[in-house]
Amino acid sequence: MRIAPPHAPAPVQSPAEPSPQVLHDADPIRRALLRRASALTLGTTAAALGAWPARAAPEAQAQAQAQAEGGVTQGHWHDRSRLRDIPWRLRLPEGDGPVALVVFSHGLGGSLDGGTEWAQAWAEAGLATLHLQHAGSDRAIWRGGLPAVKAAASAEQLVERAHDVQFAVEQLLKLRQDRSGPWSRVRPEALGMAGHSFGAQTTLAVAGRDYQVRGAPDLSESHFKAFAAFSPSVGHGAGGIKGITRPMLCLTGSLDGNPLGQERDGRYRRAVYDALPAGAKAQLWLEGADHMSFGGGGERGAGFGQRLLGRPRERAPERLAAHHAALIKSITTDWWRWRLLEDEDAMTRLKAPKGLGPDDEWLQG
Template sequence: MDKTRRELLMAGSAAFLSTAATAPAFAATATNDTRGPRGAARDGRAAAGADPASGSTVQQGSWRDPQRSREIPWRLRMPGGDQPVALVVFSHGLGGSLDGGTEWAQAWADAGMATLHLQHAGSDRAIWASGPRGVKAAASAEQLMARGQDVQFAVSELLRLQQLGEGPWRRVRPDALGMSGHSFGAQTTLAVAGRDFQVASAPDLTESHFKAFAAFSPAAGLFSGGLKGITRPMLCLTGSLDGNPLGQERTGDYRRAVYTALPAGAKAQLWLEGADHMTFGGGGERGAGFGQRLLGRQREQAPQTLAAHHTYLIKAVTTDWWRARLLDDEEATRRLKSPKGLAAGDEWEQG
């Protein structure tokens, strides 16, 4: 390991260990390919399928970054029709997979926006075989660097395919790209948004093509000052029970530090009373909360009772966020001034 990577790993690992692991989601894929990301075509060819209920199509494949000799599984969800679309890249949490964020992706597809889910080797669901110790070891600055580079490569590849007019990629609007992720995926989102890790010679993970961001269950860690350099629109989503399934934090209060540290202007935050870490994963119940269960912790009743309420608000607010920030939708911008459906204890702020 060279000096730069060692410095960033040692200085940053504690920050990323404060992020909670998202569960490996094993919900069935919407494609006709039952092989999963490890069976996807290595040369970028995709297995295709469709969601009859919404008209959206789903394709799945894998890209290879030759400079890093690294496979990057992907899943593209396209809304129905043939018109140009905004696209949101989604990064799963620690121990997750391409299934992470599926609920949110379908809501965005229903609103006319595409999503590109990425799977990150080294911090995906394969790490669960090593138990809690292996999972915590994967929450490192080294893995964050790999994730950020995955995103950078994926953006360059999707733009290349868009310019070539290949398949569904031709519909992507290069001027309407967003980035999102849950937990470690939220850390990935903050990194490509321009977070300064305040380590000499640290690699630049910034991806300039993104117009806006949404971080589900973010954490400030040791580098909260470095968030001041994020000036593009950033939506933070967390809640009162959004603690760390593998750590000491039991509430989501520490996650508020991200919104507080971001510069004033283009930031927003949705706080949901009774919402926990699983609430924001967007991958359904199956497989979710695995890390928490490994430690013998039971899920509290509130997030289960309030699940429908939380899901509605997350879908509504994030959909309006993307439509307002990526597509300059005036009606969505108006709705974001005072989102409907907030219950007692829920909070919405922009600043």
């Protein structure tokens, strides 16, 4: 295990990478952000100019649960203020005691199945998960082919995703207060959030990333205690990440490139950890791990676009899959147990995690 990683200059971000950030006026995403900020300032209607979506209203139509089996309950909420359905899947560990809960956001073109492998491991360790599916950037976009998928990696969709998370937190806290079924087990003071790829960008936004655009909406959610970003990226600038002060775990690897863009390795993803303020951050770097290694299984979007572009998966991620999965499960589980439950044994284990390969890296700062 190397103590400090080699730092190569981060390549220029491809527009296909789902990480809306702003840097200069010529950047198309900055222009989109500024247009929406101007629409808010001038009071122009959303229908006319596509202004930023409003934050979800507290009230919602909670839909009946679609299924409940083996600790897993599934259904959807309806956000009246945005006329938007939000599918969800709640996975609870065995027992009837109170639990910490992690909200999980899937990657571009994904679904409720994204991150299932991680959620199952967390459930075995006594942690609950709430998976959300985001209309407009979920698996339905594949019907339009690669152009539709790339178009979905937008500032507009990031905003919708963040509001989905805010709305979901409002609902789960309300249901918990009402002692409604399985929601009564959730500990409101022990909430975390994680996401893969575009879900990692959603996680950074909810954690408090500042997009440095006048009039932009607040995408943060104060109820979360800690975060984990699987395959994050900074986009066109890292400045706004410096404002994230709550604990953040970044997970990436040597082959964790952009499935739809130019970057073929994961070095550019290191910039997220580097930009975070010192004190409550951590990073797991896995040699030989690619973008699919961090998806958690069951998610079409994790590698489907790459295959459509004719990019075969390298052998290393498949050969090392068991090793990578075991480390991701053990380290993220200890991360949640330490940061959400103040488990001192988990904190001690994270000082020197077991099982790291000679070129894997674990950093805390």
